[in-house]
Structures are given as structure tokens and as C-alpha cells.
Amino acid sequence: MTALDHGAQQVVAPEPGKFEIVGKIFAGRPATVVAAFVIFAFILIAILAPVIAPYDALAQSFLRINHGPSWQHWLGTDQFGRDVLSRMIYGSRNSMIFGLLAPTLAAIVGTTLGVIAGYFGGIADRVISRVVDMLLAFPELLLAILIAAALGGGFWNIVVVLTVAFVPGFARVARAQTLSVKQEPYVESAIAVGVRTPTIIFRHIVPNIAAPIVVLMTLWTASAIRLEASLSFLGIGTQAPNPSWGNIIRDGLNNLFGSPWPIIGAGLAITCVVLSFNLFGDAVRDVLDPETNQ
Amino acid sequence: MNDVLISARNLGKTFSSASGLLGRKGRDVRAVDGVSFDVHRRETVALVGESGCGKSTLGRLLLRLIEASEGEVHYMGKDLLKLSREQMRAMRKDLQFVFQDPYGSLSPRRTIFEIISEPLEVFSVGKTRSQRRERVAQLLDQVGLSPSFMDRQPRQFSGGQRQRIGIARAIALDPTFIVADEPVSSLDVSVQAQIVNLMQDLQEDKGFSFLFIAHDLSVVRHIADRVAVMYLGRIVEIGPKAMVYDTPHHPYTQALLSAVPEPDPDAKKTQIILEGDVPSPANVPPGCSFHTRCPIVQAVCRRDRPPLLDTGKGQMVACHFAEAHPLTKGEHADLAKTRLQAVGSTGAL
Structure with a gap:
């Protein structure tokens, strides 16, 4: 077919590496590197909790109620004589699981709803958008308290609570992104060659709205950890005797002037993890979704 | 065929502009x-x-x-x-x-x-x-x-x-x-x-x-092979390429063609400059939609919309005066000029 060769320029740009994005997230940001390290450390602690923890987090003892810090119990003991450090180490499991599970589930549900609303429009859009607007009118914590109060505590209830609290945000972002991606010529060109609607959604819409969703997920991991701690502090989250940073602080309040260490320790842990996830999320956003960065 | x-x-x-929740209708x-x-x-x-x-x-x-x-x-x-x-x-x-x-x-x-x-x-x-x-x-x-x-x-x-x-x-x-x-x-x-x-x-x-x-x-x-000329959502002229380019019947086609740059710098050519802008498609003028800018507009143009009619040789034109002024290549410029003058003197615009 040389007759048809009208001399296309053989200009080809270099292929960028797959790991370039990861590199960009850390490049020139020492705070992000520290944040990632902190996150990694806490994840390790959560996984290795049974190995690291010096005591059983649930073992009570009348002989050492409300002890201050000592070489045996670095952060002292609580009103049931349980080792606070061990409870904190086991509590990190709680925080990490909710921190990762809730935004992931919320992203799946919220993105599905948002894409349906954005792509199909019409009555589906109206119903979904109105419900989402309604839910967005409540602050997440208030919404979480409302649902938790109705459902009660317990692991799966907290998962549901946090997921419902986060779904509206994902749905709104996914809908807005879908509306704009839907207008892209490559979507129209897929329709023009006869691609079926589900394929268009999964192949041409979802991958192109993924960046802001991922950004939202990393940013809301911090919120999920904070919310779970808040709920547990209020007594409607993780239920005693299971340890959670939130209910460690709550228990610590009873003996605030005897030993402030449970509160200081758990408070510091929450602060560190939330701050780290926020910093990391900001960095991810700057790289994946530079436009939304004010 | x-x-x-x-x-x-x-x-x-x-395209209807989105109606609001209360049924407000745009243009x-x-x-x-x-x-x-x-x-x-x-x-x-x-x-x-x-x-x-x-x-x-x-x-x-x-x-x-x-x-x-x-x-x-x-x-x-x-x-x-x-x-x-x-x-x-x-x-x-x-x-x-x-x-x-x-x-x-x-x-x-x-x-x-x-x-x-x-x-x-x-x-x-x-x-x-x-x-x-x-x-x-x-x-x-x-x-x-x-x-x-x-x-x-x-x-x-x-x-x-x-x-x-x-x-x-x-x-x-x-x-x-x-x-x-x-x-x-x-x-x-x-x-x-x-x-x-x-x-x-x-x-x-x-x-x-x-x-x-x-x-x-x-x-x-x-x-x-064939060319169709559109103006404000309607085809105003369609026909074999040679006919449309050499003997454009519709004043809009004539104006369009007169705007094509000529490679020969010495070629004499009069450009037909259309007055005004294209009306908004949200507010298409009644009658012939081109009448607001047409150099040969008459009363009938403002009233009746001209149908797309065959001139006999496969060329179709939507203009009330298509028959009256088929242009050959040479006449193109001159006629356009005289017509513009005529328009000016009678104040038809």
C-alpha cells in the first residue's frame, strides 16, 4: 500500500514509565515522605499487633487498676487494669480497617450512583441527586451519629455508618466527572462505532473519572479514622471491651488526673495518622488531579 | 434513482434549553x-x-x-x-x-x-x-x-x-x-x-x-462530487460541484464563493461582503432565513420561505429569485456589483 503512504511523520514521544506517578507524589515533598512512613508504620503495627503488643488487650486485673506509666506498662493501665499500650496497638487495627474499608465501599457505591446519574440523566439523575443533596446537607459526623444512634454500635454497623456518611461526596464527584467525560469526543466516537452502553461506561467513562475518586478516597481515609474515633468516644462506635483509640480516650477521661497518658497516647496516635493521611492525600491530589487544587 | x-x-x-423544575422554558x-x-x-x-x-x-x-x-x-x-x-x-x-x-x-x-x-x-x-x-x-x-x-x-x-x-x-x-x-x-x-x-x-x-x-x-x-450549502439549519443550494462553483444561484452561495481567496494576484474579483451577522438559530427570521443579509431582498422574501427547487439540471436552490439570476463565472462579479448598487439606490435594505 505504498500508493497511500503520503509521508506520515514518524514522530514519537518517549513512553513515560508506570512508576512515574508514584515518584511524582514524593518528589520534593519531605513531609509527604514522612507521612507515608508514618502510615506504613501504623499499618505494620496493625498487622503485627499480636506480635508487638506486650499484653492481651482484653486481660483485666484488679491488682493494677489505674496505674501510671511504668517499665511494665509504658502508658499505664486503665480502670480495669488493662495495659493501655496493648490496647492502643490493637486499637490501630480498628482505625486502619475502618479507614481503608469505609472510603473504599463508599467509593464503590457512590461512584456507581454518580455514574448512573451522570450518564443516564433524567429521572435517575433527579432521584439520586436530590437524595445526595439531602445527605450532603448534614455534616458527616452528625449524619454518622444519627445512623449509629439508630443502628447501634458494632463492627458492621460502623462500616455502614461511615459508608453512608461518605457516599454522597463520591456520588457528587462521580456525577460531575461523568457529565464532563460524557461530552468527550472519544465517548461519542465509541458510540459511533457501535460500542454497547455498559462497555462505554466501564471502558471509557470509569477509567477517566478514576483520578478524582482516588484522591477523595485517600483524603477521606483520614476522615474515616477521625469519625470512627469520634463515634467510639461517644460510645456509639466500637463497643467495649474491644479497643479503639476513641474509647481509650473515653476510658482515660475517668482517670484524667491520675494518669493522662491514655488520652495523650491515643490522641497523638489519631493526630499522627489523620495528619499523615491528609498530607498524603494532598500530595496524591496534586499529582492526579491538579485542576482541583486551589 | x-x-x-x-x-x-x-x-x-x-435543541430545547433545559426546562427548570417549575417548567420554565428557555428559547x-x-x-x-x-x-x-x-x-x-x-x-x-x-x-x-x-x-x-x-x-x-x-x-x-x-x-x-x-x-x-x-x-x-x-x-x-x-x-x-x-x-x-x-x-x-x-x-x-x-x-x-x-x-x-x-x-x-x-x-x-x-x-x-x-x-x-x-x-x-x-x-x-x-x-x-x-x-x-x-x-x-x-x-x-x-x-x-x-x-x-x-x-x-x-x-x-x-x-x-x-x-x-x-x-x-x-x-x-x-x-x-x-x-x-x-x-x-x-x-x-x-x-x-x-x-x-x-x-x-x-x-x-x-x-x-x-x-x-x-x-x-x-x-x-x-x-x-456534489456540494450542499447550508445557512441557518437549512440547505439553500445543492448540486454538482461544477454547477455550484461556476453558476451559483443562491445569493448566499455567491457571497461564500466570492470570499474564497484567489491564488492569482492579478485576477479581478469583487467580493460580495454580507452585511451584519448570522442571526441566532434561537431566533430564525421568518420567510427566507437569509433575508436579513441578502443583497437582493424583496418583500416576498420577508414573508414566504422559498422551497428548495430544482433549476432543471440537478442543481437545487431555495431562493425566490433563483431563476431570475443564474450567474455564470464571468457575470458573477459584475452582477453582484450592480445588484449591490441597485440595493443601495432603492433602499431595499
Whole structure:
């Protein structure tokens, strides 16, 4: 077919590496590197909790109620004589699981709803958008308290609570992104060659709205950890005797002037993890979704 | 005429601005208004007009990329607009589209192979992946690209190369009809000619029909068999290329042609400069929609809309005075001038 060769320029740009994005997230940001390290450390602690923890987090003892810090119990003991450090180490499991599970589930549900609303429009859009607007009118914590109060505590209830609290945000972002991606010529060109609607959604819409969703997920991991701690502090989250940073602080309040260490320790842990996830999320956003960065 | 491939009858599209929750209605935009024309087998029909005249919308209506408000599109004895979504999807094997924007029309995250093989996959052409790769390699070769580009991504290519990829995708299923929506208007002038020639060669090779949407009259002159001129959503003149270019009947066509730059600097030429702007398609003037800018406007033009009538030789014009002033090449400039003067003296504007 040389007759048809009208001399296309053989200009080809270099292929960028797959790991370039990861590199960009850390490049020139020492705070992000520290944040990632902190996150990694806490994840390790959560996984290795049974190995690291010096005591059983649930073992009570009348002989050492409300002890201050000592070489045996670095952060002292609580009103049931349980080792606070061990409870904190086991509590990190709680925080990490909710921190990762809730935004992931919320992203799946919220993105599905948002894409349906954005792509199909019409009555589906109206119903979904109105419900989402309604839910967005409540602050997440208030919404979480409302649902938790109705459902009660317990692991799966907290998962549901946090997921419902986060779904509206994902749905709104996914809908807005879908509306704009839907207008892209490559979507129209897929329709023009006869691609079926589900394929268009999964192949041409979802991958192109993924960046802001991922950004939202990393940013809301911090919120999920904070919310779970808040709920547990209020007594409607993780239920005693299971340890959670939130209910460690709550228990610590009873003996605030005897030993402030449970509160200081758990408070510091929450602060560190939330701050780290926020910093990391900001960095991810700057790289994946530079436009939304004010 | 039994070699008609696809024909539009009274095709129209009104975009209604979104009505609010309380049923407030915005102003409707009449993008395409009662358009009828045929495209024959192996023929290239060029659709020209100013931006905003509805030519892209018309191209999309034919292939149902936009749903028409009214009218019919006949293809193979069926009205495309009456088919179910699934039936229409099956028809897309024969009816393809080349997009204006070579940057936006290729999905940025997919490889060239994935982009070109998508239609093959949809219509199960090529059972295995390796068969499809073979076919894609063949298609890339046909559009003048190296098959070794297959696993690269669109961002690694120039505009002209991307448009070649878009063309390869359009011809992948051996369609009978391709709508090309200003396929070269966003390209470099030097690349435009290559792409136009490529499309012409491919058409000769494969024998598909072409609806070529453009605003560049020199490109149209090169590629078209017949030319249709659109103004404010309506076809005002349609006919064989030679007739439309040499003896334009509609004053709008005459003005358009007079604006084409002449390569010969010594050639004497009077430009017909139209007064005013194109009226908004949300507020189309009554009667002949061109009457607000027409140099030979009469009272009847403001009142009655002229039908698209055959002048006898296959050229159709929608003008009340089409018969009165057919122009030959030489008369073109002079007549235009005298007419402009006449308009000035009678104060018809």
C-alpha cells in the first residue's frame, strides 16, 4: 500500500514509565515522605499487633487498676487494669480497617450512583441527586451519629455508618466527572462505532473519572479514622471491651488526673495518622488531579 | 434513482434549553430545519456553511449520534430513526463517523490497537486477538502509518497521525457510508492535503460514500462530487460541484464563493461582503432565513420561505429569485456589483 503512504511523520514521544506517578507524589515533598512512613508504620503495627503488643488487650486485673506509666506498662493501665499500650496497638487495627474499608465501599457505591446519574440523566439523575443533596446537607459526623444512634454500635454497623456518611461526596464527584467525560469526543466516537452502553461506561467513562475518586478516597481515609474515633468516644462506635483509640480516650477521661497518658497516647496516635493521611492525600491530589487544587 | 445509498427527508432538530423544575422554558434553538437530500453510492457530498449553521448537527442526525426531532433517514429500505437502539447499533457497522478533533476523539488511556480494534471487537470481526492484530496492522498500513505504532498511546502522535488513526477506525468495518465532520480543519495546512488525499484514495479503493462536512471551500472543491450549502439549519443550494462553483444561484452561495481567496494576484474579483451577522438559530427570521443579509431582498422574501427547487439540471436552490439570476463565472462579479448598487439606490435594505 505504498500508493497511500503520503509521508506520515514518524514522530514519537518517549513512553513515560508506570512508576512515574508514584515518584511524582514524593518528589520534593519531605513531609509527604514522612507521612507515608508514618502510615506504613501504623499499618505494620496493625498487622503485627499480636506480635508487638506486650499484653492481651482484653486481660483485666484488679491488682493494677489505674496505674501510671511504668517499665511494665509504658502508658499505664486503665480502670480495669488493662495495659493501655496493648490496647492502643490493637486499637490501630480498628482505625486502619475502618479507614481503608469505609472510603473504599463508599467509593464503590457512590461512584456507581454518580455514574448512573451522570450518564443516564433524567429521572435517575433527579432521584439520586436530590437524595445526595439531602445527605450532603448534614455534616458527616452528625449524619454518622444519627445512623449509629439508630443502628447501634458494632463492627458492621460502623462500616455502614461511615459508608453512608461518605457516599454522597463520591456520588457528587462521580456525577460531575461523568457529565464532563460524557461530552468527550472519544465517548461519542465509541458510540459511533457501535460500542454497547455498559462497555462505554466501564471502558471509557470509569477509567477517566478514576483520578478524582482516588484522591477523595485517600483524603477521606483520614476522615474515616477521625469519625470512627469520634463515634467510639461517644460510645456509639466500637463497643467495649474491644479497643479503639476513641474509647481509650473515653476510658482515660475517668482517670484524667491520675494518669493522662491514655488520652495523650491515643490522641497523638489519631493526630499522627489523620495528619499523615491528609498530607498524603494532598500530595496524591496534586499529582492526579491538579485542576482541583486551589 | 436506485443508486441512492442514504437519504434524509425533512430532517429537523430543535435543541430545547433545559426546562427548570417549575417548567420554565428557555428559547428553543432550531439547529437543523427540514433538510432533505440524498447521498448516492460511491459519491462524496460536501456540506458547507458558516460555523453554527447546523452542518455538524446534520451529520450527527444522519447517524443518530444526536436524536432527530423529526424527519426520516432512509438507508437500505429502512428508516434509521425508527430503529430500536439495538437495531441502530447493528447498523453502525455500515455507517461510520470521522471526528473533527483528532485529539479528543481518541481515548487517551487506550493504545492504538485497542482504539482501532474496538469496532472489530464489537462486531466480532476477527475471532482471536491475533487475527484482530493482523487486521489492525493492515488498517494502519492502509492509512499510511507503521503497524509498529500499534501499542503506543494517542498522546505520542501528531494531529495528522491521530486523524489517520481516526480514519483507520472508521474504515475498519468496511462501511458503506462515512460522515467526516471537518476532518482536516484542525490540522496544519500542509497536513490537510495529505489527509484529504488519503481519504480520497481510500474511497476509491473501498467504494464508500462520503458526507464531507467542511467550511473550507478550496478543500471541498478538491474532494466533492456534489456540494450542499447550508445557512441557518437549512440547505439553500445543492448540486454538482461544477454547477455550484461556476453558476451559483443562491445569493448566499455567491457571497461564500466570492470570499474564497484567489491564488492569482492579478485576477479581478469583487467580493460580495454580507452585511451584519448570522442571526441566532434561537431566533430564525421568518420567510427566507437569509433575508436579513441578502443583497437582493424583496418583500416576498420577508414573508414566504422559498422551497428548495430544482433549476432543471440537478442543481437545487431555495431562493425566490433563483431563476431570475443564474450567474455564470464571468457575470458573477459584475452582477453582484450592480445588484449591490441597485440595493443601495432603492433602499431595499
